[in-house]
Structures are given as C-alpha cells and as structure tokens.
Amino acid sequence: MNEAFLSFLWQFRLLSPELVTVTGESLNVLQPGEKNTDSGPDFLHARIRIGKTVWAGNVEIHVMSGDWLKHHHDRDPSYDTVILHVVYEDNLPVREKRIKAIPTLVVRDRIPPSVIENYHSLSLNKQWIPCFNQIKKVPETVFSFWSTALALERMSEKCLDIGRIYDQCGADWEETTYRWLSSTFGFRINTLGFEFLAKSLPVRTVMACSHHFSQVEALLFGQAGMLQGPVTGEYPLALKREYDFLAAKYNLIPMAAHHWKYLRLRPRGFPTLRISQWAAILHKTKGSLFSLLEFDVIDDLIKVLNVTASIYWNDHFTFEKGSVTGVKSLGERSIEVFITSGIIPMMFFFADQRGLPAIKEKALHCLEQLSPEDNSIIRKWREAGIGATDALRSQALLRLKRSYCEQFRCLECRIGKTILTQ
Ligand code: SF4
Structure with a gap:
C-alpha cells in the first residue's frame, strides 16, 4: 500500500460508501477537496459530514496513522486545519497520538477488491507499458479528449x-x-x-x-x-x-x-x-x-x-x-x-x-x-491499440509514454483512472 494510491482512492471517491470513523461515527464525503501539490495537508477545502455535523477543512492521508507523528505534523501549525485523517491502518491508538483528537478513517476494509486487483495488475505488469493488457478496453475518446x-x-x-x-x-x-x-x-x-x-x-x-x-x-x-x-x-x-x-x-x-x-x-x-x-x-x-x-x-x-x-x-x-x-x-x-x-x-x-x-x-x-511521427514508440502504441492520425496525437503519445508510463504515473493518467474504476 502507498500514499499515492490512497490519495487516488480518496480523490476519485473509490472507497466503499459506508464509512465510519474509528470512534464509530458515520462519515459522508461531500467534497473530497482539491489535491494539494505544495507543502501542507494532502487535500484542501474538503467537506465531510461526521454524524450530523458538516465539517469544512483539509484532509491528510497516510498509510499508517503513526506517520502523523513521524512526519512531525503535530508540530506544524499548517495541519491545525485538518478535519480528517485518512489512513490504511491505525497503528497508533488515539490516546497515544499526543495530538488533539482528529477524526480518523481507516480504509483497509473499505477498498473495493476490483480496484485493488486492477491496481496490482498495473503495478506488476512488466510489458511495454503497465496497462498493455487493459488499454484496449478503454474507450478511444478517453485518450482523444486528453491528447x-x-x-x-x-x-x-x-x-x-x-x-x-x-x-x-x-x-x-x-x-x-x-x-x-x-x-x-x-x-x-x-x-x-x-x-x-x-x-x-x-x-x-x-x-x-x-x-x-x-x-x-x-x-x-x-x-x-x-x-x-x-x-x-x-x-x-x-x-x-x-x-x-x-x-x-x-x-x-x-x-x-x-x-x-x-x-x-x-x-x-x-x-x-x-x-x-x-x-x-x-x-x-x-x-x-x-x-x-x-x-x-x-x-x-x-x-x-x-x-x-x-x-x-x-x-x-x-x-x-x-x-x-x-x-x-x-x-x-x-x-x-x-x-x-x-x-x-x-x-x-x-x-x-x-x-x-x-x-x-x-x-x-x-x-x-502534419503527419504523425513514425518511430518505434508510435508503432508500439499502435500495437497496444492507440493509433496516431496526426502530429498532435503522436506528440501526445510520446509525452504519455515518457512522462507517465515510464514513471508509473498511472494514478495521474486518465487511461489509468478509467482502468482502475472500470
Ligand atoms: S500511465 Fe496511463 S497509459 Fe501509461 S501505463 Fe499507466 S495507465 Fe497506461
């Protein structure tokens, strides 16, 4: 498990709908918030309902709840606005956290098996691109709208x-x-x-x-x-x-x-x-x-x-x-x-x-x-099921391969998102 995958699940609301905090209160996600690429909490301006109360603020995501202390968030005022701590596992009981009580959501049993299975098959695939086996099932429009x-x-x-x-x-x-x-x-x-x-x-x-x-x-x-x-x-x-x-x-x-x-x-x-x-x-x-x-x-x-x-x-x-x-x-x-x-x-x-x-x-x-480039990468894309009809699309495919596929940025890729949510 890794934080990027947890963030992806949170951002695209892929967790099972019935959520409860570790203290047993029901939790509804009204807005997951905006992904923060700077320092500070992972998601900004989120809105959630815990029990009957609606909260607005930031959300922090960790694999282990103890990472909160490991990353010294307890000493950083920019984390004072966190309204929810989303973790894969709660390895540090609330009473030991030495922080003011922040509602915690444990997602370990809240991830749909199909999403985990698709993610594993992407991360373990050693073919030309990780999604080589699944990409043919992704509608052509997903790539065209992104190209x-x-x-x-x-x-x-x-x-x-x-x-x-x-x-x-x-x-x-x-x-x-x-x-x-x-x-x-x-x-x-x-x-x-x-x-x-x-x-x-x-x-x-x-x-x-x-x-x-x-x-x-x-x-x-x-x-x-x-x-x-x-x-x-x-x-x-x-x-x-x-x-x-x-x-x-x-x-x-x-x-x-x-x-x-x-x-x-x-x-x-x-x-x-x-x-x-x-x-x-x-x-x-x-x-x-x-x-x-x-x-x-x-x-x-x-x-x-x-x-x-x-x-x-x-x-x-x-x-x-x-x-x-x-x-x-x-x-x-x-x-x-x-x-x-x-x-x-x-x-x-x-x-x-x-x-x-x-x-x-x-x-x-x-x-x-202009005509598309005709090089080994473009030919491989054609084999994978995505053809280039003009130079704009071949440039897009080159970018996709070098900056997303080769760096396993499937969680930031629209094709990856489609595969994981299918
Ligand atoms: S980055 Fe996108 S296109 Fe590339 S392997 Fe991952 S899911 Fe497939």
Missing part, C-alpha cells in the same frame, strides 16, 4: 530546453532559433553533433556568408571537422580552400569530427548529406531561421524546407564513399519531423515569451495538419 493537453505538456517540456539556450545566448532570438533548430536537424542520432556545430559557428558569421551557398557549405563542413586532414577530389578541395580562408577571417575553430554518428543510419540520413541540406536552408533563409516562424500557411513553410544537398552529393554519401546517382533531397517525412520537433516548439516558446496566444493556436493547428 491536446498532453501535446501541450510536451511543448512546455521542449520550451524549457529552448529557454536554456535563450539564456545562454543572452536573449538573442536569431542565435537561439539557429541553435535550437540546428540541434533538431540532427534528427535524434546526430542532435549532439549539430548542437556542437551551431555552438562553434555563430549565426552572424553564417549570415555574413549566406549569399553564397558554397561559402555556407564550406563553413559547415569545415566547422564540422570533416575537412581536417587530407582531402581528395576537386569539390572537397575547393571546400577546404574556401573554409581555410573563412576560418582565418572569422577566427573559427572546428569541432571534433568524432561526434558525428553514421551507425544505425540509412545512408540518406548520413550527417554529410544533412549538413549539405542544412547549408541549403541557411542559404535560402539568408541565415535568418527566425523568419521560418513567420509563415502564413504550412505549405509555404514546407516549400522553403524542400531543399536538396549540393550536386557533389548526387553520387556520394560521404567524402570517401560513392553512392548510386540521384538527387539527395531532404524528403517530405524529414521536413514534417523537423517542423514538428523544431519549428513548432520554437513558436510555442516565442508565444510564451511575448504573450501571444494566437501563435500558439496557429502552432497547434499546424500539428493537426
């Missing part, structure tokens, strides 16, 4: 990351957007590589060179550490010459090339191709990635991001390795993932900072227009 709030939680989480970059960049919007979107362009496996790359190359330098695609590409490959050591071939040599000149001009120091990852990536996702595509986006936007946030309709944004790697990459995957001939474009799926995980959270952050709710609305609407 927007979950997607918003995920955006807020990302806003914290962007906020850290914003502080590091001295509240410079261009530099913040550039660094955040660069790391997103690493598409998870090379997030760190792109993050280091952006940190090593200020956006003002990119802007100064942005009119010439060859210069932007040389800057990126050079700073990525990919032009260090001997290079061969006409195009790589031209890049190196250009980079050496720019590095001396702007006093640049390249990052270490070992940060780039190729394993577990399809060749079309190699960092070499991504860097060339990233150079194309920086060239197209003249280095002002903040301008990407100002699109009118999502199709306009998709058009701007529809770029290809430079011609050299038509028959190369790396500087050393050739490829089948073909244009290496960013691709529709990657564009949508980049918008979902990079541009939309940036819009949320900007809207938060400037107090512009209309931009948030627009960002949410965009999520509904």
Whole structure:
C-alpha cells in the first residue's frame, strides 16, 4: 500500500460508501477537496459530514496513522486545519497520538477488491507499458479528449530546453532559433553533433556568408571537422580552400569530427548529406531561421524546407564513399519531423515569451495538419491499440509514454483512472 494510491482512492471517491470513523461515527464525503501539490495537508477545502455535523477543512492521508507523528505534523501549525485523517491502518491508538483528537478513517476494509486487483495488475505488469493488457478496453475518446493537453505538456517540456539556450545566448532570438533548430536537424542520432556545430559557428558569421551557398557549405563542413586532414577530389578541395580562408577571417575553430554518428543510419540520413541540406536552408533563409516562424500557411513553410544537398552529393554519401546517382533531397517525412520537433516548439516558446496566444493556436493547428511521427514508440502504441492520425496525437503519445508510463504515473493518467474504476 502507498500514499499515492490512497490519495487516488480518496480523490476519485473509490472507497466503499459506508464509512465510519474509528470512534464509530458515520462519515459522508461531500467534497473530497482539491489535491494539494505544495507543502501542507494532502487535500484542501474538503467537506465531510461526521454524524450530523458538516465539517469544512483539509484532509491528510497516510498509510499508517503513526506517520502523523513521524512526519512531525503535530508540530506544524499548517495541519491545525485538518478535519480528517485518512489512513490504511491505525497503528497508533488515539490516546497515544499526543495530538488533539482528529477524526480518523481507516480504509483497509473499505477498498473495493476490483480496484485493488486492477491496481496490482498495473503495478506488476512488466510489458511495454503497465496497462498493455487493459488499454484496449478503454474507450478511444478517453485518450482523444486528453491528447491536446498532453501535446501541450510536451511543448512546455521542449520550451524549457529552448529557454536554456535563450539564456545562454543572452536573449538573442536569431542565435537561439539557429541553435535550437540546428540541434533538431540532427534528427535524434546526430542532435549532439549539430548542437556542437551551431555552438562553434555563430549565426552572424553564417549570415555574413549566406549569399553564397558554397561559402555556407564550406563553413559547415569545415566547422564540422570533416575537412581536417587530407582531402581528395576537386569539390572537397575547393571546400577546404574556401573554409581555410573563412576560418582565418572569422577566427573559427572546428569541432571534433568524432561526434558525428553514421551507425544505425540509412545512408540518406548520413550527417554529410544533412549538413549539405542544412547549408541549403541557411542559404535560402539568408541565415535568418527566425523568419521560418513567420509563415502564413504550412505549405509555404514546407516549400522553403524542400531543399536538396549540393550536386557533389548526387553520387556520394560521404567524402570517401560513392553512392548510386540521384538527387539527395531532404524528403517530405524529414521536413514534417523537423517542423514538428523544431519549428513548432520554437513558436510555442516565442508565444510564451511575448504573450501571444494566437501563435500558439496557429502552432497547434499546424500539428493537426502534419503527419504523425513514425518511430518505434508510435508503432508500439499502435500495437497496444492507440493509433496516431496526426502530429498532435503522436506528440501526445510520446509525452504519455515518457512522462507517465515510464514513471508509473498511472494514478495521474486518465487511461489509468478509467482502468482502475472500470
Ligand atoms: S500511465 Fe496511463 S497509459 Fe501509461 S501505463 Fe499507466 S495507465 Fe497506461
């Protein structure tokens, strides 16, 4: 037994209806109160009837009644307003409590067996998610009604990351957007590589060179550490010459090339191709990635991001390795993932900072227009019976898995609540 489960039972009125206090008086719960997430009693502003008297005040919940003294509530005035002590077991007789008499409710025999059984089966389940066996019985609407709030939680989480970059960049919007979107362009496996790359190359330098695609590409490959050591071939040599000149001009120091990852990536996702595509986006936007946030309709944004790697990459995957001939474009799926995980959270952050709710609305609407992410978590959700029809729902499912299921927050989850009360 644990306090979180007892609180859940109290909050959602899942205890058997016939309740009596330890002194034998009848107890009716009129209002369980509001769950308190700060210090102080567990539920505030509750209303209960004991015998014929209605009481208004706070409720404290413990597994053992003796926890009252263990937690030193007897010395804390914020517990003076407690009108009911709800416990699983009364291990400390009232006369020994050394506190003024607070009505106590023992719930040990007041929990419906079906609720306990469902809770145990959740907590003991070792499958992909604890409710894997039960979730198919939960109506689809339970998740749909919650998905927007979950997607918003995920955006807020990302806003914290962007906020850290914003502080590091001295509240410079261009530099913040550039660094955040660069790391997103690493598409998870090379997030760190792109993050280091952006940190090593200020956006003002990119802007100064942005009119010439060859210069932007040389800057990126050079700073990525990919032009260090001997290079061969006409195009790589031209890049190196250009980079050496720019590095001396702007006093640049390249990052270490070992940060780039190729394993577990399809060749079309190699960092070499991504860097060339990233150079194309920086060239197209003249280095002002903040301008990407100002699109009118999502199709306009998709058009701007529809770029290809430079011609050299038509028959190369790396500087050393050739490829089948073909244009290496960013691709529709990657564009949508980049918008979902990079541009939309940036819009949320900007809207938060400037107090512009209309931009948030627009960002949410965009999520509904984009395809869902297709990764192992979303596929597993589909197997469990919950599909994602758009990016808003896939963001919601990612949040649900990482922040609720993996932390066993089933008691705070709407699906969990439905399962436990079924
Ligand atoms: S948090 Fe919710 S969805 Fe996740 S395992 Fe628990 S009940 Fe299921």
